[in-house]
Amino acid sequence: MTTKVSTPEMKSLHFQPRTPATTKGDKVVGAVSHTALTIWTLIVILPLLWTFMSSFKTSSEIFASPFALPGEWKLDNYVKAWSEAGIGSAFLNSVIVVAVALVIVMVLGAMCAYVLARYTFPGSRAIYYLMLAGLTFPIFLAMVPLFFVLKNMGLLNTLPGLILVYVGFALPFTVFFLFSFFKSLPHEITEAAALDGAGEWRTFFQVMLPMAKPGLASVAIFNFLGLWNQFLIPVSINAAGPRVLSQELAAFAGQMGYAVDYGALFAAVSVTVIPVLIVYVIFQRQLQGSVSQGTSK
Amino acid sequence: MKTQQSRNDDGLAAVVPATAAPQVIKRRRKPLTWDKVSFFAVFLGLPLAIYLLFVIWPFVQAFGYSLTDWSGFSPNQNFIGLENYVKIFTDDIFMKAMGNNILLVIFLPIITIILSLVLASLVTVGGSSKGQIKGLRNSSFYRVVSFFPYTIPAVAIGIMWGQIYDPSGGLLNGILTGLGFDQFKDFAWLGDKNTAMIATMFVIVWGFVGFYMVLFVAGIKGIPAELFEAARIDGAGRFRTAVSITIPLIRDNIQTAYIYMGILALDAFVYMAALNSGGGPDNSTLVMAQQLFFTAFSKGQFGLASAMGVVLAIATLIFSGLVFVVNRLTGGDKDVSL
Numbered sequence: 001m002t003t004k005v006s007t008p009e010m011k012s013l014h015f016q017p018r019t020p021a022t023t024k025g026d027k028v029v030g031a032v033s034h035t036a037l038t039i040w041t042l043i044v045i046l047p048l049l050w051t052f053m054s055s056f057k058t059s060s061e062i063f064a065s066p067f068a069l070p071g072e073w074k075l076d077n078y079v080k081a082w083s084e085a086g087i088g089s090a091f092l093n094s095v096i097v098v099a100v101a102l103v104i105v106m107v108l109g110a111m112c113a114y115v116l117a118r119y120t121f122p123g124s125r126a127i128y129y130l131m132l133a134g135l136t137f138p139i140f141l142a143m144v145p146l147f148f149v150l151k152n153m154g155l156l157n158t159l160p161g162l163i164l165v166y167v168g169f170a171l172p173f174t175v176f177f178l179f180s181f182f183k184s185l186p187h188e189i190t191e192a193a194a195l196d197g198a199g200e201w202r203t204f205f206q207v208m209l210p211m212a213k214p215g216l217a218s219v220a221i222f223n224f225l226g227l228w229n230q231f232l233i234p235v236s237i238n239a240a241g242p243r244v245l246s247q248e249l250a251a252f253a254g255q256m257g258y259a260v261d262y263g264a265l266f267a268a269v270s271v272t273v274i275p276v277l278i279v280y281v282i283f284q285r286q287l288q289g290s291v292s293q294g295t296s297k
Numbered sequence: 298m299k300t301q302q303s304r305n306d307d308g309l310a311a312v313v314p315a316t317a318a319p320q321v322i323k324r325r326r327k328p329l330t331w332d333k334v335s336f337f338a339v340f341l342g343l344p345l346a347i348y349l350l351f352v353i354w355p356f357v358q359a360f361g362y363s364l365t366d367w368s369g370f371s372p373n374q375n376f377i378g379l380e381n382y383v384k385i386f387t388d389d390i391f392m393k394a395m396g397n398n399i400l401l402v403i404f405l406p407i408i409t410i411i412l413s414l415v416l417a418s419l420v421t422v423g424g425s426s427k428g429q430i431k432g433l434r435n436s437s438f439y440r441v442v443s444f445f446p447y448t449i450p451a452v453a454i455g456i457m458w459g460q461i462y463d464p465s466g467g468l469l470n471g472i473l474t475g476l477g478f479d480q481f482k483d484f485a486w487l488g489d490k491n492t493a494m495i496a497t498m499f500v501i502v503w504g505f506v507g508f509y510m511v512l513f514v515a516g517i518k519g520i521p522a523e524l525f526e527a528a529r530i531d532g533a534g535r536f537r538t539a540v541s542i543t544i545p546l547i548r549d550n551i552q553t554a555y556i557y558m559g560i561l562a563l564d565a566f567v568y569m570a571a572l573n574s575g576g577g578p579d580n581s582t583l584v585m586a587q588q589l590f591f592t593a594f595s596k597g598q599f600g601l602a603s604a605m606g607v608v609l610a611i612a613t614l615i616f617s618g619l620v621f622v623v624n625r626l627t628g629g630d631k632d633v634s635l
Contacts, residue, residue, distance in 0.1 A: 029535065030433060033423040037439045040416060043503065044442055050468045051457050066471030112344035115337070127345065134352050138564055138613050140586050141606035144369070144593050145358035146351065168351030171344060200336035229450045231567045236594065246452040250571060253456045262466070265456065272453045280448045284441050 048273065055266035062262045077267035081252075087268045090248030097159055097244055098227045101166035106220055108167065109174030110212065114204060116175065117182035118190070128179070134172035143236040150237050157241030165233055170223050177222075181215035182208065217286065228276065245272055356610075362603035369599035381604035391605065394576075394583045395612075398563055400494065401584070402616060405501060406558035410551060413506045416443065417513035418539050422525065440514060443507035451504065455571020458500045462486040462572075490578040497582050501561070501568050509554050516547035552624050559616050563609065566590065585609050 054062055055077055056070040082088040116128050146165065147156065155161030185208065193203040209216075234247040243251065252268055363381055367374035385391050420436035433439075446454065461468040464485040473481040486496040520543070528538050544551070566586035569576075576583030585605060593602030 029423065033419040033433055037416065037419055037433070037436075040506075041439055041442050044445055044507070047457055047461055047468065047503075048445065050461070054460070063466040066466055066468050067475075108344040108347065111340040115341045127341075130353065131348070134348065136560070136613065136617060137356055138560070138586075138606070138609050140564060140566070140589055141359045141603075141610045142352060142355035143590075144599050144603050144606065145355035145362060148369075149351065149355055149358075164347065165351050168347050171348050171352070175344075199332040200340075201332065204336075204340070225448060231450070231452050231570075236590070239594070246450045249450070249456065250452050253452075253459070253571070254574065262460065266460070269453050269457050273449050273457075276448045276450075277445060280444070281441070284444070 048277075051266050051273070052270050055263065055270045057263050057266075059262050062266075077261075077263040078271065080261065080264040081268040081271060085252045085264060085268055086243065086248050087245070087252070087271055090243045090245045091271065093159065093242050094228065094245035097162050097166065098224065101163045101170065101227055102220060102223055104163070105167045105170045105174055105223060106216060109171055109219070110178055110209060110216065111204070112171070113175045113178035114182045114208060117179045128175075131172045131175045134169075135176060139169060139232060143232065147237055157238055159242060162234060162238050162241070162244070165237060166227050166230065169233065170227060173226075174219050174223060177219045178212065178215055181212050185211055221283070221286070225276075359603045359606050362600050363607045364604075365600045367600040369593070369597050374600065377600075381601050382608070384601060385604055385608060390580060390583070391585065391588050393580050394585045394588045395608075397494065397580075397582065398565070398584050398612070401498065401501075401562035401565055402559050405498060405562040406555045408498070409502050409505050409509060409558050410554050412502065413509035413554075414513055414544070414551070416506065417510045417517060418543060420510075421514055421517045422535070422538070422543070440507075440511060443510050445507060446504045447508040449504070451567040452571050454500060454504050455568050458496075458503075459487065459572050462496055464488065487573055487582075488578055490581040493573060493577045493581045497568060497572050497577075500572065501565065504568075505558065505561075509558075512550055512554060513547060516550040517543055520546045548624070552620060556617055556620050559620065560613055563613050563616065585612075 050066070053069065054066075056073050056075075057077075058071075061068065061070060112131075116124055116131075150156040150161045150165070153161070155164065189207060189211070190203060193207045198206065229246065230244075231246045231250065234244050235250070238244070238247065249268055249272055253265060362374075364376055364378060365374040366377045366380070416439070420432045420439055423433045423436075449457075460466075462485075464470060464483045469486065470481050470484060473484075484492075486492050524542055524546075525538060528542055533541065564586050565584050569582055569584050569587055570590075573582045576587060586609065589602050589605040589609065592598050592605060
């Protein structure tokens, strides 16, 4: 972002890029600001680095000193966390559930938003407000009855059940966000498509959906983070089913009172944190862009 | 605009202005084709069916269950009116949990918003007071790093900080004793009822400041630079500019942040469960959601748990309503931009 801001200066024909003239006050303010931001950055990074470092230690090393580097950088803890503590299979379950739910919710959400944004029919507003209501209700209220809805359908403690519930709860946000997107697309395009003989289905999949790509990408990122983060839904309706990552992590931490293996716990946390962090650093530009897009509407 | 819409809607327009051309009306009577019927069934019917079944229906049922004494396992459920609600409001533990939630709803949004506003201002307008308005050098680095916690699952955050607060091998006490504060050698941050709640709040703030910082940065960048420059020419200092220009202009963003953080504070289940699953020393970090979960899935009192859910939902609605009203009364005139 900084590079973007300074580009016009660089292109100037008359001046070499120069450091801006700074007053004494600026220097003080700059120093104070940098200090404040650096402190916050340390508060954010130190716990992460410490967790990562501790994931290579043995339990006795962890208790000996919180700062000392591990004696040996061995992957034992990771092996233990991945296979014995079941973090590996939970990781795969999470990937499957989140990926499938994400695809379904994106398709269904886009469809629903498209219909609500571009067609007026009796009840369309009511449906839209019903969707909005889902954003404000605390998810907690629904958990008890949802347990029985899934039980009656035979989907309790199964991954498909989890996927369907994820889709249901991610729908309102998706529809809400994409609604304004489809609303803003020009009507001439739909007309042109209709004149060319495209039916409703074709118009949506071949014309409208590709045009909504930037919006879809933003929503997908947010839905991914939200679903990957999901904890309450799996522990309520999937307690005895194949566990997802956050659930397994909590269960593993819960057992720690009996079998103290802090090194493996740190490794489990690292396995949860690092992949998403890497993906974030790669895509951070798009993500930061999507935050501004999502909020400027 | 309306005529245009109805033309495109191809027969489904509800509103057609009186002045609409006759051909529009003709189109409205066009028979429904298979293309159209299947389109509506799949595009609207399918998402709506999933949403109604897995989201709305459970919410509606919860209100019903809250009026019964259903245990969740037995087939018999008797209608007992508002008895569950009476039980909740005379239950000291639940009231304690509600008090904790109120504490959270007051402090969490304020701390998070102030901190993220300050950081956002520093990276956007903290730079030189001469020439173009600009942020600090390398500000994008700070922004990228601050966002890290938002990408980490809440459970992982809870576990991580649980270890950091650990009395004997934790990072925090290690740092504090390293700095010479020997009284913190074995201090249990989460085990002492005076510090458990504050320590927990800090963890939640840690998790969200980066997100709201990015949100506010986006808001501030949306403000036309001329406004800042005009203020500068008029002699306004940095603080004055922040108070008189930045904050009023990103008011909607702040309100959104307040509502989101408040709803989170009324739930807070994940953090509390990960940091102190038992509710903390002397129930000092117990929240309504934990009590609901315990009542429903451990004690098997589904009716009572549903009533707790309803109380939680009403608390959320009251909170959102309050934020709206306060914002209106203090001069915010636009709708919230969620």
